[in-house]
Amino acid sequence: MGLQRVVRSSIVDAPIERVWAVLRDFNSHDQWHSVVAQSEIEDNKSSDRVGCVRNFTLADGNHIREMLLSLSDKDYISTYTIVDATVPLMRYVATVTLKPVTDGNRTFWHWTSSFESPPGMERELRDMVAHGVYEAGFANLKKYLALGQAVVSPASSLRQVVASCHAIEAPAIRLRDYGGPSEMQLETVSVPPPAEGEVRIRQTAIGVNYFDVYLRKGWIPDFLPLPGTPGMEAAGEVIDVGPEVTSLLPGDRVVYMCPVPGSYASVRNVFVSYTTRIPAGVSDNTAAALLLKGITADYLIRDLGHIRSGTRLLVHAAAGGVGQIVCAWAASMGALVIGTVSTPEKARIARDHGCQHVIVGRNYQFSQAVQSICDGADVVIDGLGSAAREENFAALARCGHWISLGQASGPLQDISPDWLVQKSLSFSRPVAFDYVATQALLNERAERVWHALRTGAIKTPEIETFSLRDAALAHEKLESRSSTGAIVLRGV
Ligand SMILES: NC(=O)c1ccc[n+]([C@@H]2O[C@H](COP(=O)([O-])OP(=O)(O)OC[C@H]3O[C@@H](n4cnc5c(N)ncnc54)[C@H](OP(=O)(O)O)[C@@H]3O)[C@@H](O)[C@H]2O)c1
Known part of the structure; x- marks a missing residue:
């Protein structure tokens, strides 16, 4: 059995932080690679932890278990090996290296692997890795990044989950009159099944922004008709998905910012295009404290301030x-x-x-x-x-x-x-929402924020938490000029 070697490279039209966010999540392939029907990390390990094992079910029914051998956020390199497979790839070790393309926001992806195969199958297996896995992977990844969502494929149709048809009763803050913080009262509301293109989220962490105060006071009445629920962002777990949603599944952790108020609630439906995944290693609290404020900082610094x-x-x-x-x-x-x-x-x-x-x-x-x-x-x-x-x-x-x-x-x-x-x-x-008008833009800006957090350009925010039922206290604190950092409400 001779050692086979396959090398493929391509230029991906997205900034390196965005591409790296996909690659460094060892469990992301079923989101974008059409040969992978299902992927899970064994033993509940984090998907960016060296030594974790991912278990693939391929669209053709084969199974592969691969172990992450190394991951470098500094050099953008990921190396992994097959530990067990129903395809005869032996001693398979692959390395992906990313490099920024010098002319701007594009990324060079270099994939190299070596493996042994049974005699007579060398060519078949080389072609399968080169074309079926690497070249197909480039095409799928480019589509995924351009659309900002999963590639529709036979694999993703396996993943489509039809929403439960029941409404859920859940607590939410309701505002019946514009005015002071005490106008915000906790009530029970009915959250219908998610409509086409929507996901229903159980919200664990709800970001409080000064904008919520303007809405509560009635300074921008068209934005929050009464009775209404304030709040523009939250993080939590998808509990079910509406028709035509192929990029998220129940159990996925997401954070969103949305130009339609309503996030001061324990359960909420939002369009999937307002959501972005929370990377491994970032808590729901941090995501809710950081998404809207971090994206605001991103557009202020890059697009408007041209800070240098x-x-x-x-x-x-x-x-x-x-x-x-x-x-x-x-x-x-x-x-x-x-x-x-x-x-x-x-x-x-x-x-x-x-x-x-x-x-x-x-x-x-x-x-x-x-x-x-x-x-x-x-x-x-x-x-x-x-x-x-x-x-x-x-x-x-x-x-x-x-x-x-x-x-x-x-x-x-x-x-x-x-x-x-x-x-x-x-x-x-x-206004921040104009700077994330598409999901691709939202993902790209969010990715820059997570990257800044990883590299230490920004710190994990100082967060003060209140229960959702105490939203009024949170607003009092914000308006009294005594808060520092971010305020987050916990879903109840
Ligand atoms: N347009 C957008 O896209 C966008 C997005 C996000 C936020 N924003 C804006 O950015 C600003 C900061 O938002 P944030 O959510 O991060 O709030 P924040 O800065 O955490 O809280 C507001 C701060 O404003 C200062 N302040 C000065 N005069 C005040 C007054 N009369 N009443 C209350 N606070 C006063 C206080 O700091 P000191 O006591 O230290 O002065 C207070 O802590 C707000 O104006 C918000 O509307 C805009």
Whole structure:
């Protein structure tokens, strides 16, 4: 028996973090590779743990058990071996190596393997590995990444689960009148079976965002008609899937952000296109604390702020949910990060997250300090709104960019072009949901957030948890300016 060797490479049209997220999950193949009908990791081990064994049932009925031999997040390399199979591949060892393509957001995938085969079957087995496994794998993976969902295949039809036809009674927060936190009351609501394209999720962790306060107060009434349930994001377990959903199964862990409020609930239906998988090693709590805020930081830093080494960046509420992430991420890119906070304790937290200069005060007076630190900010990330209007203008450098993403102190009055022209300022009023308008975009941005967490560019967020029934207390805390980091509600 001679040693066979198969080598195949391809360029995949997705950033390396996204491709690596798929590859480093040793249990992901049944999501994207059409030859794999089912995959499970034995003994409940984590799917990124060296030594774990995956058990494949192939679409043609064969079985293969493979062990993960090495996994490097630094070098993007995964090596594995067959430990047992109904196909005669012996001493099979394969290595996948990813490299970023220099011209941008694409990835070079290199697959190499060696194995022995019974005499007379060399060619057949070489062809099977080269074409049936590797080349088919490239085609499936590209489709999967482009669609942001599983490839429909004979294998995935095996996975389609028809939703249970019963409604589920479950607790949810209902708002009957706009107003203070006490308007949010826990009630029991009926959650129907998921409709076409939807999944029903048992929510374990619900992210609280300042936006939820604006909705509760009725500042954006069209967004939350009454009676209604606030909340834009949550994490949990899929409990059943509607017709035409092929990319998720009951038991899958997902997190979502969704432009339709309703996440302050124990069970909820959402379109599968708003969901993304939670990677192994990230808890539901962390996912719910991080998805919307992390994606907000991602678009602020990359798309709007164009943050790079030396950018003079002013971040308000620097110890808050979005603030901590923006500060740490921008500092890791070499930006000069200046934060405003209301207390010395928050100043310490902001420094821990990469703020080099922290301005402490509750009265929105910061422009002089910013001017004396760096002669004005290139970019201001402003979640404060009305009370800081004139100070933001004064803190900006010539040709600066004012990004108004929120209004914790009250709605920002009109900003006139004649005012901006005095310093050639630009002004943006972004909303996170526009930056994840497709599932492919959501997956790509989420992947950058998980990658930043893995590499330490951002830290696991500080999280304060409340029971869903205490949503009112969570809002009181957020509005009192006494919270730091993220707030998460536990499903009940
Ligand atoms: N447009 C988008 O896509 C998007 C997405 C996510 C978040 N946001 C916005 O980003 C900002 C931060 O959101 P977050 O959820 O992470 O909240 P957060 O920063 O954790 O909490 C809000 C913070 O704002 C500061 N603040 C200043 N004046 C305040 C006032 N009058 N009332 C209450 N808080 C005040 C407080 O920090 P100090 O006490 O330290 O000043 C407070 O801790 C909000 O404006 C939110 O609307 C926008």
